[in-house]
């Protein structure tokens with residue numbers, strides 16, 4: 001291994017004297033806009049070159065940011081992290097918890113915006129109850145009930161063209177809030193009722209984030225904690241205060257994230273009829289419609305899971321995860337001092353040809369095991385069906401098969417698409433979020449053909465990666481079509 005290059009030589013936008021690089025974001029000229037961090041990341045990727053890293057130095061009040069554009073390097077950094085990984089986000093929340101409301105949070109500050117021993121003690125108290133596979137499994141029937149209610153609500157809000165309303169993203173926020181409430185607090189919050197002003201207030205507060213904390217703290221977590229729900233178990237073992245603070249964190253980060261993921265998955269399925277048809281075939285065969293689903297039912301739906309993974313690859317909800325390194329390191333051949341902030345640009349890596357052939361194409365089959373895939377590439381029995389449709393289907397299958405073969409040949413790098421982060425600090429709600437998404441997508445696509453007639457969606461970072469345009473999906477009832 002050669003001698004590491006100096007930190008100062010990492011490529012990146014040149015800082016000005018005194019103003020550093022902050023002026024770029026202050027002016028907001030593309031690609032240096034906080035709302036278009038996707039473009040910023042691609043620009044840094046170009047500056048970094050193959051397998052390299054880029055740096056954004058001298059931002060006011062911030063250590064230098066290092067962006068390693070390489071899955072092997074990402075693996076090395078994540079794997080060397082110590083027992084207390086430091087993710088430097090939500091400084092306002094840190095300030096709120098540790099300064100403004102120190103008397104309330106004290107030694108139990110929660111997970112978000114918390115570091116060191118305080119974080120690791122809290123995480124060890126709640127980890128088993130939240131992150132173990134059974135934690136999400138037992139919640140599946142009640143989450144299915146929420147999804148079912150939401151699909152009924154979708155029907156009731158369609159316009160005369162059978163399109164969902166312009167504020168459908170807000171409806172998805174309500175679904176996500178209702179789901180977290182059912183899981184964490186063990187109660188139905190009632191967000192899916194018409195004109196639920198409480199739900200809207202909470203959602204607006206979550207968006208307000210900083211202002212939201214006192215409101216959530218008082219309005220919801222303290223008052224609505226029941227003796228069911230995952231937080232109730234925590235209350236039994238670690239006390240009501242830990243449970244309340246945990247509930248606050250779960251609501252803060254568990255609503256916008258899953259709503260954004262649901263929006264992107266619906267959009268990618270609506271614009272890829274082939275994948276939608278294959279999903280519906282799987283649902284028709286394996287999904288119960290006469291009773292609520294349990295976790296075993298979800299295990300029979302591998303294509304559904306692949307559809308969500310593929311959506312999170314193309315449109316990850318969080319574009320880049322971060323770590324503040326606690327000791328000096330060599331990253332992509334450069335010396336990087338302790339205290340630097342590493343931003344893993346997962347969005348770029350999961351959309352690069354070298355990791356995912358034809359990266360812009362939505363091909364859930366990439367994620368299927370070989371045996372499942374072979375079954376899927378068999379062309380359906382279409383002998384009596386329209387021949388044009390059959391020919392199109394053959395071409396589509398050939399295209400998919402060719403991409404899947406390329407993907408098989410290179411394999412999927414385990415660090416190239418990490419929508420939920422990695423290691424001790426990875427998303428504690430991952431299993432719950434996956435189950436919640438699977439249930440909604442399953443129920444919605446089993447009932448409807450979902451189409452999209454409004455051109456390509458554009459996205460902004462807010463800080464989740466969400467569509468700018470109204471989500472006016474068109475829903476046509478599948479059962480009606482068959483009769």
Ligand code: HEM
Pocket residue numbers: 087111112123180249250251253254255257258261317318321322419420421422423424425426427428429430432433
């Ligand atoms: C598709 C949905 C979601 C995505 C993509 C997502 C993604 C992430 C990511 C990237 C992290 C940082 C992980 C790391 O540093 O390695 C994280 C942390 C976290 N997530 Fe999620 N998340 C989602 C849904 C949820 C839900 C539904 C909840 C709870 C109900 C949740 C609770 C948390 C918490 C509490 C943390 C902080 C963990 C810690 O610092 O110890 N997330 N999430």
